[in-house]
Amino acid sequence: MISEAARRRYQAIVPPHVDDAYALARWLSGSPADAEDIVQEAALRALKALETASVERPRAWFLRIVRNAALTWMAKNRSQKLAFAGGVDDLAAIEPFDPVAAERSPEALLIAAEDGERVRRAIAALPPALREAIVLREVNGLAYREIAEATETPIGTVMSRLARARLALASSLEEKP
Numbered sequence: 001m002i003s004e005a006a007r008r009r010y011q012a013i014v015p016p017h018v019d020d021a022y023a024l025a026r027w028l029s030g031s032p033a034d035a036e037d038i039v040q041e042a043a044l045r046a047l048k049a050l051e052t053a054s055v056e057r058p059r060a061w062f063l064r065i066v067r068n069a070a071l072t073w074m075a076k077n078r079s080q081k082l083a084f085a086g087g088v089d090d091l092a093a094i095e096p097f098d099p100v101a102a103e104r105s106p107e108a109l110l111i112a113a114e115d116g117e118r119v120r121r122a123i124a125a126l127p128p129a130l131r132e133a134i135v136l137r138e139v140n141g142l143a144y145r146e147i148a149e150a151t152e153t154p155i156g157t158v159m160s161r162l163a164r165a166r167l168a169l170a171s172s173l174e175e176k177p
Helices: 004-013 015-029 032-049 058-077 106-124 128-139 144-151 155-174
Strands: none
Touching: 004 015, 004 032, 004 058, 015 032, 015 058, 015 128, 032 058, 058 144, 106 128, 106 155, 128 144, 128 155, 144 155
16 A cells, blocks of 8 residues: 555656656667556556655656666566667657757758757667666756666766767767768
8 A cells, every 4th residue: 555645755756757767768678668668667666665765866766767667677578689779760859849940941851850860870779878878868868966876877887888878979970871
């Protein structure tokens, strides 16, 4: 039985971060349907944990639960022989709507769309740990400390992974399509 206090804490902590949770789960799993299942499982875990958990940074706390739920879900539901790469077509949008871009010529819009697709493919090609770090920082906007908390890694490791991810992206994007 979940207490009323835990339910109130849940309402204050989880719903505001569901969009970020879904984006992370989608990047990690490569599938919108799987991401929905993962976020649902993470929300249930969060509700149960709020009976006793002390939460200082709600966003990082909930995203850590989402990450752990995704890793558990994929270990249970995916063949161990499959590579963890994700589907390029299922990736979350990287860039927010740009009203200036909407007014550009069709040619400029096509070029921008192709550039966005190249970035999405480059991110999808990163090793899972680097992809996770870059998505949490650049897509979800987490601070380094929040990423460290969400991934349960030292902040130095987060900084290293982000640096390596950025170098790999720069190298990949310098190459001709």
